[in-house]
Amino acid sequence: MRFDVLTLFPEMFPGYLGQSLLKKAIDRNLVDVHVHNIRDWATGLHRQVDDRPFGGGPGMVLKVEPVVESVRAVCRKDTRQARVVLLTPRGRRFDQPYVERLSGSDRVVLVCGRYEGFDQRIIDILEPAELSIGDYVLNGGEVAAMVVIDAVIRLLPGVLGDEQSSVDDSFSSGNRLLECAQYTRPREYRGYSVPDVLLSGDHQAIAQWRKEQSFRRTRQRRADLLGHTAVNKEHIDESGTDEASRKG
Ligand code: ADE
Numbered sequence: 297m298r299f300d301v302l303t304l305f306p307e308m309f310p311g312y313l314g315q316s317l318l319k320k321a322i323d324r325n326l327v328d329v330h331v332h333n334i335r336d337w338a339t340g341l342h343r344q345v346d347d348r349p350f351g352g353g354p355g356m357v358l359k360v361e362p363v364v365e366s367v368r369a370v371c372r373k374d375t376r377q378a379r380v381v382l383l384t385p386r387g388r389r390f391d392q393p394y395v396e397r398l399s400g401s402d403r404v405v406l407v408c409g410r411y412e413g414f415d416q417r418i419i420d421i422l423e424p425a426e427l428s429i430g431d432y433v434l435n436g437g438e439v440a441a442m443v444v445i446d447a448v449i450r451l452l453p454g455v456l457g458d459e460q461s462s463v464d465d466s467f468s469s470g471n472r473l474l475e476c477a478q479y480t481r482p483r484e485y486r487g488y489s490v491p492d493v494l495l496s497g498d499h500q501a502i503a504q505w506r507k508e509q510s511f512r513r514t515r516q517r518r519a520d521l522l523g524h525t526a527v528n529k530e531h532i533d534e535s536g537t538d539e540a541s542r543k544g
Pocket of ligand 1: 383384385427429430431433434435437440
């Protein structure tokens with residue numbers, strides 16, 4: 297899968313691209329990420345990429361020519377059909393179903409906004425998907441683009457060691473529950489101990505405990521997700537504890 301990122305701050309990306317799972321995926325040719333500077337397509341003495349909004353108002357607006365020309369030029373760099381995505385707080389909310397949708401594409405072109413937004417003609421001409429990663433305003437779309445790449449590559453075959461791990465992720469299709477509490481060694485730390493059931497070796501009891509934990513957590517924190525879940529609420533034992541039991 298190929299990603300192209302168009303940004304005014306390409307230097308923000310190498311650190312992120314050089315780390316961890318993404319680096320491994322790139323090294324193994326499962327993913328290709330190309331970062332481009334929109335300013336390279338700006339013309340004029342000052343290579344201006346933004347300007348004041350017509351009609352007045354605060355801030356600057358990204359100009360139509362450099363953005364449209366850069367996206368078109370980048371799309372031509374590969375024969376595969378590209379899905380063009382603009383990162384903007386006024387976009388559709390980016391969620392796991394959308395991650396799954398994007399992971400089925402061969403190519404995604406991510407355009408990072410800055411300043412007060414994009415000249416509307418960019419959207420009229422390119423007809424991109426407009427995506428927001430949440431109801432807050434970032435200084436630009438770069439971090440949002442990293443979020444999109446990070447979430448999508450997890451779903452690509454061969455990227456995660458254990459194929460099952462992304463299937464079990466919270467929010468993936470077929471799992472609309474938050475993940476349950478997890479523990480590793482030591483069994484006890486400063487009076488906080490691991491729940492006995494996890495040490496019992498009883499796989500059925502462990503599975504039931506985890507299901508209950510997930511359900512309880514989801515109900516407390518994200519009750520909105522329960523409208524979608526197939527979990528049989530009758531099976532949830534209301535008396536279980538939520539976190540590690542504290543001794544003494
Ligand atoms: N740019 C600024 N804020 C953003 C957000 N919440 N999502 C995507 N792009 C953005």
